Amino acid sequence: MAEKIDEAQVRKVAKLSRLELTDAEVGEFTGQLSAILGYVEKMNELDTENVEPLAHCLPISNVFRPDSVKESLGTEKALANAPQRDGDFFKVPKILDVGSGA
Amino acid sequence: MAQLQHKVIVGLEIHVQLCTKSKMFCGCAVEFGAEPNSRVCPVCLGMPGVLPVMNKQAYEYSVLTAMALDCRIPTFTKWDRKSYYYPDLPKNYQISQYDLPLGENGFIEIPLESGRTKRIGITRAHLEEDAGKNLHTAGNFSQVDLNRTGTPLLEIVTEPDMNSGAEVRALAVELQRMVRFLGVSEADMQKGHMRFEPNINLAILKDGVEYRTSIVEIKNLNSFRALERSVNHEEHRQLDEFLDTGKVMKMGSKTTRGWDDEREVTVLQREKEEAHDYRYFPEPDLMPVKLAPRWLDDIRSHMCELPLKRQMRYVEQYKLSDYDAGVLTAERSTADFFDEAVEAGGEPKRVCNILAQTGLRKANEKGCSIAQLGVQAIDVAKLAQEIETGRINASSAKTIFEEIVKLKANVFSRATVEDPLTVQRIAEQLNLIQKSDAGELEAIVDQIIAENPKAVEDVTSGGKKSKKAKGFLLGQVMQKTKGQANPKVVSEILAKKLG
Numbered sequence: 054m055a056e057k058i059d060e061a062q063v064r065k066v067a068k069l070s071r072l073e074l075t076d077a078e079v080g081e082f083t084g085q086l087s088a089i090l091g092y093v094e095k096m097n098e099l100d101t102e103n104v105e106p107l108a109h110c111l112p113i114s115n116v117f118r119p120d121s122v123k124e125s126l127g128t129e130k131a132l133a134n135a136p137q138r139d140g141d142f143f144k145v146p147k148i149l150d151v152g153s154g155a
Numbered sequence: 156m157a158q159l160q161h162k163v164i165v166g167l168e169i170h171v172q173l174c175t176k177s178k179m180f181c182g183c184a185v186e187f188g189a190e191p192n193s194r195v196c197p198v199c200l201g202m203p204g205v206l207p208v209m210n211k212q213a214y215e216y217s218v219l220t221a222m223a224l225d226c227r228i229p230t231f232t233k234w235d236r237k238s239y240y241y242p243d244l245p246k247n248y249q250i251s252q253y254d255l256p257l258g259e260n261g262f263i264e265i266p267l268e269s270g271r272t273k274r275i276g277i278t279r280a281h282l283e284e285d286a287g288k289n290l291h292t293a294g295n296f297s298q299v300d301l302n303r304t305g306t307p308l309l310e311i312v313t314e315p316d317m318n319s320g321a322e323v324r325a326l327a328v329e330l331q332r333m334v335r336f337l338g339v340s341e342a343d344m345q346k347g348h349m350r351f352e353p354n355i356n357l358a359i360l361k362d363g364v365e366y367r368t369s370i371v372e373i374k375n376l377n378s379f380r381a382l383e384r385s386v387n388h389e390e391h392r393q394l395d396e397f398l399d400t401g402k403v404m405k406m407g408s409k410t411t412r413g414w415d416d417e418r419e420v421t422v423l424q425r426e427k428e429e430a431h432d433y434r435y436f437p438e439p440d441l442m443p444v445k446l447a448p449r450w451l452d453d454i455r456s457h458m459c460e461l462p463l464k465r466q467m468r469y470v471e472q473y474k475l476s477d478y479d480a481g482v483l484t485a486e487r488s489t490a491d492f493f494d495e496a497v498e499a500g501g502e503p504k505r506v507c508n509i510l511a512q513t514g515l516r517k518a519n520e521k522g523c524s525i526a527q528l529g530v531q532a533i534d535v536a537k538l539a540q541e542i543e544t545g546r547i548n549a550s551s552a553k554t555i556f557e558e559i560v561k562l563k564a565n566v567f568s569r570a571t572v573e574d575p576l577t578v579q580r581i582a583e584q585l586n587l588i589q590k591s592d593a594g595e596l597e598a599i600v601d602q603i604i605a606e607n608p609k610a611v612e613d614v615t616s617g618g619k620k621s622k623k624a625k626g627f628l629l630g631q632v633m634q635k636t637k638g639q640a641n642p643k644v645v646s647e648i649l650a651k652k653l654g
């Protein structure tokens with residue numbers, strides 16, 4: 054079966070996901086991911102001509118909550134699992150580029 | 156010298172923080188200035204196994220705003236994940252709307268100088284969650300505060316329809332006024348409730364050939380001043396660069412620049428190559444939203460007369476100046492108060508003068524709105540009427556207005572019973588009622604004429620000194636009556652007596 058994904062693509066996705074992979078792993082995942090994509094491709098055999106695209110697998114919509122405030126965790130609990138803290142802040146490696154900020 | 160013309164082309168992305176009590180997908184409070192990392196929970200911390208649930212109010216605020224922007228409102232929208240790898244959004248994606256935004260293809264009218272307006276297209280409006288704050292401290296690490304993480308943000312994207320820094324600023328100011336009128340955002344610039352990212356390039360006509368410069372996006376501007384100045388600066392910078400290098404737009408060659416507020420220049424920012432590889436995919440944790448007609452009607456029932464429309468109505472209907480109408484419609488509470496006073500029988504121009512000259516100044520002093528000063532709209536209507544009939548003059552109206560503010564402040568808690576005669580009572584107490592009775596004033600005028608033969612002679616002999624002498628005599632009458640004489644009536648009597 055032809056590979057659905059090549060090593061360069063795996064390396065790119067790994068980089069985007071901030072994952073460091075060994076060369077052996079890149080080879081291994083290329084095969085695994087190709088197999089997964091091949092399996093998913095089976096779907097293409099289905100005739101979906103008259104089927105609406107699905108936004109969600111459950112036939113439910115409009116699940117809302119009212120705009121009311123619930124108690125938060127508080128600083129101590131929030132920081133309890135942090136690898137590192139600096140006072141009341143999470144402490145992380147310095148952010149160098151400008152991509153952050155929603 | 157080559158023939159050269161250029162035009163700057165600007166589109167704007169605006170993030171507006173909605174004024175909900177709680178966050179977009181969890182019940183943590185949206186609160187500015189709370190202690191770091193105190194308004195967080197497993198959902199907004201991105202802990203495994205948690206599920207987001209939509210804040211209905213945030214959705215309705217967004218749809219209302221999209222309606223105000225004349226957007227098409229699709230009846231079906233869904234959520235998407237946008238990959239994001241910075242610690243201020245710890246679940247590594249931002250929940251946003253990608254291919255089905257809640258509003259698209261709208262427009263906004265913006266006011267330009269001397270009552271002119273311009274229509275700017277709105278490409279889309281969608282709801283998303285904000286990131287937290289990275290604080291860059293000295294040393295080799297950053298501090299992260301996640302209190303803001305998950306705050307509802309409405310992103311509005313305009314068409315590239317603006318052609319100057321002033322137009323971009325006008326749009327930003329108009330949008331601020333609009334969301335405040337709608338009550339969907341406090342739009343407080345100091346608190347970062349509105350953030351702007353202009354996309355700027357130039358169309359240059361040189362020797363009959365048109366060139367386009369590469370698009371530059373300026374990141375994260377949070378004041379009108381920085382927005383306008385950065386656009387102006389970028390316009391000149393791109394023109395200079397084109398003249399120096401001849402470089403023109405290439406596909407996908409958009410660059411990002413930051414604004415250095417102190418040096419007032421834009422600075423190229425380094426971005427990771429893959430920064431825009433967002434890899435959107437449908438958010439499996441959230442259900443889609445279907446807007447039934449009844450729900451849409453319910454949201455639409457919260458629509459108000461929008462500020463620019465109201466401003467133009469004041470000019471049209473009440474013949475106010477564009478400037479005055481703009482002052483009255485800067486805040487909705489002021490405009491509502493004005494409407495109420497006019498409805499209570501105040502002549503619009505006089506009401507406007509009282510509010511613009513006294514009311515707003517007093518409100519500013521006290522750091523509150525006009526409506527919160529304690530003066531009732533009916534009081535202002537009454538003041539306007541009293542000026543109209545000549546019973547008081549404009550300066551007395553100001554004194555009475557200020558007196559009511561003072562009284563209401565003093566009897567703050569007891570002032571529950573409204574006194575419909577407040578204005579009249581204060582006017583009498585402070586001796587501010589003008590004397591308009593011709594008979595009474597005539598006696599005083601006669602006395603002044605008798606006491607000032609020189610001035611009388613100057614008036615009657617006509618010539619250069621006549622006008623000044625008339626003014627002097629009027630002043631004497633005013634002094635004698637402690638400013639209570641109606642100057643109009645006095646002038647008439649003087650004219651009658653001295654010809």
Ligand SMILES: [Zn+2]
Nearest residue numbers: 181183196199
């Ligand atoms: Zn939370």
